[in-house]
Structure formats: C-alpha cells, structure tokens
Amino acid sequence: MARQNRVTPLGELIADPARGLVYGNRGCLHDDAGRIRRRYNGKRWISCRLRFRGWHRDPLMQPGRFTELFFLDEATAFAAGHRPCALCRREDYVRFTDIWRDLHPREAGADAIDARLHRERVDPETRAHRLHDGVLEELPDGAFVLMDRAPWLIHGRDLRRWTAAGYRERVPRPTRQRVAVITPPSSLAVLHVGWRPDVPFLHPSAHAPATSVRRPGEHSTVVRTGDADSPRTNHTGGAPGDRE
Numbered sequence: 001m002a003r004q005n006r007v008t009p010l011g012e013l014i015a016d017p018a019r020g021l022v023y024g025n026r027g028c029l030h031d032d033a034g035r036i037r038r039r040y041n042g043k044r045w046i047s048c049r050l051r052f053r054g055w056h057r058d059p060l061m062q063p064g065r066f067t068e069l070f071f072l073d074e075a076t077a078f079a080a081g082h083r084p085c086a087l088c089r090r091e092d093y094v095r096f097t098d099i100w101r102d103l104h105p106r107e108a109g110a111d112a113i114d115a116r117l118h119r120e121r122v123d124p125e126t127r128a129h130r131l132h133d134g135v136l137e138e139l140p141d142g143a144f145v146l147m148d149r150a151p152w153l154i155h156g157r158d159l160r161r162w163t164a165a166g167y168r169e170r171v172p173r174p175t176r177q178r179v180a181v182i183t184p185p186s187s188l189a190v191l192h193v194g195w196r197p198d199v200p201f202l203h204p205s206a207h208a209p210a211t212s213v214r215r216p217g218e219h220s221t222v223v224r225t226g227d228a229d230s231p232r233t234n235h236t237g238g239a240p241g242d243r244e
Contacts, residue, residue, distance in 0.1 A: 009079035009144040009151040011129040016164035020070035021200040023048045029067040043118040047077035052088040073203045079144035079183040081121030120184035134181040140191040144182040166205030
C-alpha cells in the first residue's frame with residue numbers, strides 16, 4: 001500500500017505508488033503508526049537528493065523522525081514552497097542563496113529564507129496553500145498555476161497538467177489572462193533569474209510530444225503526453241536535516 005508521502009504542487013500530501021525524482025521533508029508529520037497527522041511541522045521545508053553519501057533509512061516514517069517526502073521534480077518542490085537543502089545539495093543551496101541575496105538584500109541565511117517562504121506559501125487563516133494573482137504570459141517556465149481546479153506547469157508556450165506519475169496533457173498558454181499562481185512569489189523570482197539545479201528540474205514527461213491540443217475549458221479532446229511513470233527509484237539517500 002502506497003504511503004501518504006507524495007507532495008503535489010499545492011503542498012498536499014497524497015498516497016500514490018509512483019516514485020518521485022526529488023526527496024525532502026518539512027519535519028515530522030506522522031504518528032507512531034505512520035499516519036499523516038499534520039501538513040507541516042515548522043518553517044524549514046527542504047528538497048533533497050534521492051541519494052547522498054549512501055545513507056539509507058528503512059523503514060520510512062519511523063516514530064518521532066522526520067517524514068520522508070517525494071516530489072515529481074524540482075519544479076513541483078518549488079511550487080509547494082520548498083527550497084534546496086544546505087547539506088545534501090550544498091551547491092544548489094549556495095546558488096539559491098546568492099540569487100536570494102540579490103532579490104532580498106536584507107534577508108540572509110536559511111532562517112530568513114524559510115520565514116519569507118512560509119509567509120508566501122501558507123494562508124495564515126486557513127493554513128492551506130496560499131495562492132497569488134498573476135498574468136500567464138509574465139510567468140517563467142517551471143512555475144505552476146491553478147486552472148480547472150488542477151495544477152498546470154508553464155512549459156514554453158504550453159501548459160502541462162501535473163499528475164503524480166508525470167505530465168499528461170497540454171494546452172496552449174493563453175496571453176493576457178490572470179490566473180491563480182501556485183508557486184510562491186520569491187520562488188518565481190528565482191525562476192525568472194534562471195534556475196538549473198543538480199536534481200531533475202522537470203520530469204521527462206514534460207518534454208514528451210503531445211498528439212493533439214485542446215483549448216482551456218474544452219473537454220472533448222484529451223491531450224496525452226505518454227505513459228512514462230516516474231522511475232521506480234529506491235530511496236537510498238537524502239539529508240536527515242538541514243544545516244549550514
């Protein structure tokens with residue numbers, strides 16, 4: 001039975017047998033029986049490598065330890081509000097903080113980054129994922145928007161619908177249309193500058209050719225981008241925490 005440790009672009013935790021390409025955590029979210037009891041625990045939400053120094057934890061979701069999370073790709077982790085781990089992704093973390101320093105000169109260090117991201121990703125009243133207003137044509141590649149109650153990836157001139165196993169449909173990206181943006185504003189700014197991480201930024205299905213195209217709001221034509229699921233990669237790494 002699949003564990004409830006797959007993360008959607010909206011930061012939700014779902015159970016799905018497909019395995020992601022990026023690993024991470026946001027504290028201990030499960031009880032002693034391995035059942036998810038909270039959406040997050042603290043402000044330190046990080047994304048990690050699947051493998052690091054040969055570390056291996058078995059079984060997952062051990063009592064009192066952090067909850068191991070999996071993302072389809074780095075774009076999904078960014079949308080959910082995570083940032084690179086300072087331990088297992090040191091080079092990515094340094095690049096991220098260099099960009100962040102230019103964007104937010106008065107905010108240095110992991111604590112300041114996490115505090116701002118937390119304000120941008122969590123609605124203070126509902127504690128659900130916070131959405132932001134934006135214009136589609138102004139958003140960078142790798143950003144996620146909410147359309148038809150589903151998360152869609154911005155990929156060139158197209159939008160690709162997210163699923164736990166990969167990107168399944170595409171529609172042409174409309175222009176001059178305001179949308180609900182899922183990716184937090186500060187993460188959007190990093191994408192605008194240009195982000196090329198050492199972990200997979202996009203799942204391979206994002207680049208798969210589509211057989212047809214439908215317009216937003218039309219339901220007669222479904223655009224498929226292939227049936228390749230996330231690789232069944234065994235988790236043998238990831239950082240147990242985040243440190244500088």
